[in-house]
Amino acid sequence: MEASHAAENIMKRWILTGGWRDAFYLYEPGRCYSKGSIGRMCDELEEIAASDSAFANKWGTRFHRWHTGTK
Template sequence: MTPLQATDFIKPSVTNAPNPSSLPDLTISDVDNAPNPGVMLSRFNSRVCDIVVNGVEMCGAYYVSQRGFRRHLRTRHPGAITTVDQNGISPQETTAGIYALRRWVLSLGWRNARYSNEPGRGSLAIAEICDKLERIAAQDSDFAAQYGKHFHRRIPENTSSLKLRE
């Protein structure tokens, strides 16, 4: 696999990748009576819960497994998002998911997001994207001037509150 370059991030398929906003807290009856279908969770995702929980912060719970993440969404945020199983993920959906995560990190959405539960470095996919962008920024001053040099989250000194969930 060739190392990622700036051109892997600076292209329309990444910079224009859809990244749906979170829905407000919903009840099951809200969903049952919804005028439109809910947002569908991509099979390729960060496993960090981005559901807005108090109007200004997202949940931030991070899960090692998709199963645990989907269970969290069903039980803690019922109706906020339509979950899907991991079976049958297509190459197109994988590519779209990768592009959406790259955009989220490149636009500093990941670094600056407000979470009620600090997710730390997040999933391996997000950590690798941050690492690669920081490497590119260190080697390419034009890239660094446009997008910055730091893409990882600012992790608080007291990281004992970070919880890794199955």
């Protein structure tokens, strides 16, 4: 169980620092599957950012990848 918690923390850090949004993929995932791990984490982080201005100032407010040309 400890390994899965560590893996989740690493994924959250990847999302927070923009790695998820900025990476290039052979098959572009767009916004991502909303019920998947990354989609759930992005939703959670956006909820935190909406209610915590210090968090939002440090990390931003949007964590999902958006399709090219949309914001």
